[in-house]
Amino acid sequence: MSELILQCQQVSKHFGGLVALNHVDFDVSCGEVVALLGDNGAGKSTLIKCISGVYRPEQGRIIFDGKDITGHAPSEIRDSGIETIYQDLALAENLDVGANVFLGKEKTRRLFGIPVTDDEYMRREAAKVLDRLDIHIPSLKQKLVNLSGGQRQAVAIARALYWNARLVIMDEPTAALGVPEQRKVLALVRSLRDQGIPIILISHTMQDVMEVADRCVVMRRGRVVANLPKGEYDVEVLVKHIVGAGEMSAAS
Amino acid sequence: MTSSTTVVSGAARTNETRDRLLDFLAKSWAYLFLLLLVVFFSATGRGFFSINNFSNILVTSTLVALMAIGQTYVVITAGIDLSIGWTVGLASVISARTMRDLVNGGTEIPLAMLIGALLALLVALIPGFINGVLIARVRIPPFIATLGMFGVVRGAAFLLTDGQQVIGNLPAGLREALRSIGSGSLAYYIPDQGITFFSRPDNLPPEVMRGVAALLPYPVIITAVVVVIFAFVLGRMRFGRHTYAIGGNPDAAVRAGVNIKRHLIYIYMLSAFTAGIAGVLHSFRFTAGAPQAGEAALLQSVAAVVIGGTNLFGGEGKVSGAVIGALIIGVLQTGLVILNIDPLWQFIVVGVVIIVAVLVNQAQTALERLRANV
Numbered sequence: 001m002s003e004l005i006l007q008c009q010q011v012s013k014h015f016g017g018l019v020a021l022n023h024v025d026f027d028v029s030c031g032e033v034v035a036l037l038g039d040n041g042a043g044k045s046t047l048i049k050c051i052s053g054v055y056r057p058e059q060g061r062i063i064f065d066g067k068d069i070t071g072h073a074p075s076e077i078r079d080s081g082i083e084t085i086y087q088d089l090a091l092a093e094n095l096d097v098g099a100n101v102f103l104g105k106e107k108t109r110r111l112f113g114i115p116v117t118d119d120e121y122m123r124r125e126a127a128k129v130l131d132r133l134d135i136h137i138p139s140l141k142q143k144l145v146n147l148s149g150g151q152r153q154a155v156a157i158a159r160a161l162y163w164n165a166r167l168v169i170m171d172e173p174t175a176a177l178g179v180p181e182q183r184k185v186l187a188l189v190r191s192l193r194d195q196g197i198p199i200i201l202i203s204h205t206m207q208d209v210m211e212v213a214d215r216c217v218v219m220r221r222g223r224v225v226a227n228l229p230k231g232e233y234d235v236e237v238l239v240k241h242i243v244g245a246g247e248m249s250a251a252s
Numbered sequence: 253m254t255s256s257t258t259v260v261s262g263a264a265r266t267n268e269t270r271d272r273l274l275d276f277l278a279k280s281w282a283y284l285f286l287l288l289l290v291v292f293f294s295a296t297g298r299g300f301f302s303i304n305n306f307s308n309i310l311v312t313s314t315l316v317a318l319m320a321i322g323q324t325y326v327v328i329t330a331g332i333d334l335s336i337g338w339t340v341g342l343a344s345v346i347s348a349r350t351m352r353d354l355v356n357g358g359t360e361i362p363l364a365m366l367i368g369a370l371l372a373l374l375v376a377l378i379p380g381f382i383n384g385v386l387i388a389r390v391r392i393p394p395f396i397a398t399l400g401m402f403g404v405v406r407g408a409a410f411l412l413t414d415g416q417q418v419i420g421n422l423p424a425g426l427r428e429a430l431r432s433i434g435s436g437s438l439a440y441y442i443p444d445q446g447i448t449f450f451s452r453p454d455n456l457p458p459e460v461m462r463g464v465a466a467l468l469p470y471p472v473i474i475t476a477v478v479v480v481i482f483a484f485v486l487g488r489m490r491f492g493r494h495t496y497a498i499g500g501n502p503d504a505a506v507r508a509g510v511n512i513k514r515h516l517i518y519i520y521m522l523s524a525f526t527a528g529i530a531g532v533l534h535s536f537r538f539t540a541g542a543p544q545a546g547e548a549a550l551l552q553s554v555a556a557v558v559i560g561g562t563n564l565f566g567g568e569g570k571v572s573g574a575v576i577g578a579l580i581i582g583v584l585q586t587g588l589v590i591l592n593i594d595p596l597w598q599f600i601v602v603g604v605v606i607i608v609a610v611l612v613n614q615a616q617t618a619l620e621r622l623r624a625n626v
Contacts, residue, residue, distance in 0.1 A: 075509065090507045094500035094567035095493075103497055104508030106490045116488040146621055 003030045005198055006051070006082075006167055011060035013046055020046040021057065022222040028167065033189060033199045035213035039242055042219040044202050048169055051200075052084040053077040065166065081166035087175060089156045093145040097137060098122035100144060101129070101159045129162045130154065133191050135184075150181035157188055161197070168192060169200045174208055186212050206235045220244050271623065278616035282559055282576045282609070289580065293587035300590050303441055303465035307472070311537070313582035314475040315340070318530035319546060319553035320560070320574035321482045322523030327557050328486075328499045329519055330566025331394035335383060335401035336527035336553065339376050340546025341409040343531025347372035348419040348541025349412060355426045365429060368535075373528045379405045380524025384517030398520075409543035419541030427539040434536030437466035438473060471533050478529060482522075483571035495519065499566030552581050555602055559609045580605065 006028040013021040021043050028034050038044045049055040051062060053074035062070045069077055078084075091100050099106075102122045108115040123140045130137060135154040137147065144152055153173055160168050170189070174182040182205075189199055189212050203209055209216060216233055218226040218241040226233075226241040239245075277284070294301035319336050326333045351368035355361055379401050386397035413419055422430070432451075440448050442456070443463040453464060486492035497505040498512050505512050527546065534545040558564065559580055560573025584598045 088503065090501070090504040092497040092500035092504045092567075094496060099493060099497075100504075103504065104494075104510050106493055108490060111488070114484075115490070117490060117493055143620075146623075 004028070005030050005065055007061075007063045008047070008051065009061045009063070011047070011050055011057045011062060013050060013055055013057045019222050021050065023060070024219075024222070024224055026217060026224060028198050028200060030198055031193060031196050032214040033193050033201055033212050035201045035203060035209040035216045036219065037203070037209065037216060037238060037242055038219035041221075042242075043222040044219055045171070046222075047219070048084065048171065048200070048202065051077075052082060052169060081164060082169065083160035083163070083165035083167070084169040084171070085153075085156045085160060085173065086171050087173075089152055091144050091152060091156060093152075094143055096123070096143055097130070097140045097147075097155055097158075098124075098126040100155055101126040101162050103159075105163070125162065126155075126158060129158045132195065133158060133161065133188055135188070148181060149177045150184040153177075153181075153185050154188055157192060161192065161195070165197060167198050167200070169202075171202045172204065173201070174203065174205055182208070206238060209238070210235065218242055271619075274619060275616075278612055278619065279561075281612055282561065282573060282580065285605070286576055286580050286583065289583045289587065293583065293590065297587055297590035300587060303467065305586065305590075307437070307466045307469055309579070309582045309586050310472045311466075311469050312585070313578045314471045314533060315530050315546065316549050316552045316556055316581055317475055317575050317578035318478060318526045318533070319549055320556035320578050321478060321571055322526035323553050323557050324560070324562055324569050324571055324574045325482070325486065325495060325519050326394070326523045327554075327562050327564060328495050328566060328569045329516060330499045330564075331387065331516075331519070332398065332554070332564075333383065333520060333523045334395065334398040334550065335379055335405050336523055337546040337548075337550030338402055338405035338409055338543070339379055339524050339527040340531040340534065340549065341543040342379070342405050342412070343372040343376040343528040344534040344545040345409050345412045345419055345531075345541040345543050346375050347532045348422065348535045351426055351430075351535075352419065352422050355423050361426055361429045364426065369532045372532050372535075373525065376524050376528025376531065377521050378524075380521035381517060383524070384520035387520065388513040388516035406543070413541070413543055417542065417544070422539055430536045430539045433470050434533065434539065436470050438468035438470065439466075441465045441467050471537060474529070474533065478526060479571060479575055482526070486571055491515075491518075496567060499563075499568070552602070553578070555606050556581060558606050561609065561613055563613065564610075577609075 004027050008024060008026040011021055011024045011026070012019070024043070024047060026047065036044050036047070046055060050057045053069070053072050053076065056071040060070070061068055064077075064080060064082060067080070069080060072080075092103060095103070098119060099122065102125075107118045107121050109118040109121070110116075127140055133154060135151070135158070137151055137154070144155065147155070157168070173185050173189070177185065186208060189201065192199055201208070201213060214230050216226070216228045216238060217224055218238060220242065225244070228237070299305060319340065322336065323333055347368040350371050351364045354364035354367060359367075383398050383401050386392045386400075387394050436452070438449065440453055441464065442448060442453055443460065447467065456464070486495060494505060494510045494515055497508070497510060498515060502512055530549075531545060535541050556577030557569065557574050559577035560570065560575070562569025562573060581598075581602055584601055585595065588595050588598050
């Protein structure tokens with residue numbers, strides 16, 4: 001449980017004169033949900049992008065599963081098991097669930113010696129992984145455009161799970177959803193954790209955080225200002241850290 | 253209690269039946285419309301319902317159909333290829349000119365034909381490749397890139413004819429050989445005698461000769477082969493799957509590891525390739541090369557694609573739909589002529605059909621979404 005899977009050590013990132021990340025230390029252990037909080041511009045997204053390989057930090061090291069992945073290409077990092085699910089989900093909405101889970105890695109079979117996509121197989125496999133997440137989608141032949149926001153989120157997570165993600169980063173997963181759908185996604189986060197997969201959850205919604213996070217990390221102006229395990233925070237404490245009320249009272 | 257349940261389920265069943273019917277109509281209205289047109293013209297036009305006329309319609313439709321096949325791929329990726337009309341002309345001119353010059357230089361006719369056809373197909377790939385690079389790598393919108401190429405290819409085709417409207421003056425032997433394929437047929441139907449294969453029957457009395465009909469014209473067979481291959485690749489293979497994915501969400505395709513730049517270059521080369529086949533076939537059919545061979549067919553090919561249910565915003569479409577679209581245009585053209593209606597009416601009818609096609613498509617999408625959310 002306490003085994004560290006991801007360690008960010010003293011990570012710094014600048015954009016011109018702007019210090020986006022200032023010697024950030026950030027760890028994730030196996031099987032925990034870590035909420036990453038902070039106001040706009042606090043550095044959450046920059047940190048996530050450094051982990052997923054979109055940005056290359058100027059200083060510090062990022063170690064995943066014992067290997068230094070600092071500055072690796074996004075595709076290498078994804079292959080090593082870190083899956084980032086962005087708000088736009090990166091799904092092809094004109095294709096069905098199976099096609100999306102297998103997009104870019106389609107399973108083929110031979111038809112008269114010609115490799116054709118094995119759609120049945122891909123749908124079956126997609127159904128299995130959705131079962132593991134306890135998600136029910138009426139028809140797997142349905143194009144994604146006809147599914148609800150929560151179901152699409154489930155497909156994105158199913159894809160990560162199917163390809164053996166060992167750390168999932170979710171960027172505002174409930175932002176665009178209605179209340180019942182939000183609940184489903186949170187259930188999904190829990191069920192992912194129960195499978196032993198650690199999750200970094202970026203969210204603005206305190207409700208989400210209170211409900212699923214095992215630990216909260218609050219960022220402010222490029223620094224980690226709080227790192228609180230479950231039970232040591234409530235909404236008030238978190239908000240204080242986010243807006244920096246603590247610093248101000250300390251200064252005065 | 254019991255009776256009310258029965259009523260509800262009864263109503264539900266009627267709803268379901270109605271939904272299925274609507275679904276069926278939305279998906280296959282183009283087929284039904286084509287059938288309706290054929291029935292209508294057969295009933296009203298003298299000589300419409302005949303093997304000869306049907307085989308003529310098929311042969312005429314090969315040009316638009318071939319262009320529409322490549323265009324379907326392009327449109328599924330949310331692009332458009334405006335240059336293929338002139339690519340047809342370029343291929344036609346190059347094939348005719350190469351064959352003529354080779355035969356005049358003493359090359360055997362079959363070899364000259366083969367070289368001419370292959371060279372034309374090869375050269376046709378060039379504007380496709382440039383389109384693809386401009387769109388995928390330089391990020392010029394497809395409309396602009398292919399509009400530019402429209403001008404370039406047009407100029408190139410006319411330069412190759414030294415400004416003439418046709419590459420003519422083909423040696424008689426070559427013309428004969430071209431005609432045997434371009435106007436030939438795998439099988440002929442002779443009234444009251446049956447079917448013969450490979451060559452047009454001769455030594456028949458003129459009145460019987462008039463009834464002889466081409467059953468499987470070579471241009472139709474060639475086009476059919478292209479249709480089957482392109483439909484298979486699009487519908488069943490990874491290349492096709494990635495084509496749809498790029499049209500649906502290019503970012504998703506990129507993040508899933510699809511090399512979309514390379515893929516788009518292939519797509520525009522395929523579009524140029526089917527246009528090239530159309531151009532070579534044109535030379536075979538008319539035993540001459542013409543730069544403007546595909547000029548009018550360009551917009552017809554786009555019309556065929558849209559009528560066939562392909563979404564201009566990308567992500568959706570089928571090769572079979574494009575072929576049906578091409579046939580609808582072909583049947584209209586011939587039917588109106590046979591009915592002695594001013595053929596200019598075809599523009600109006602095709603125009604209306606395009607708009608109806610888009611409306612039906614939108615209604616179908618709305619219907620699907622509505623039902624999925626129930």
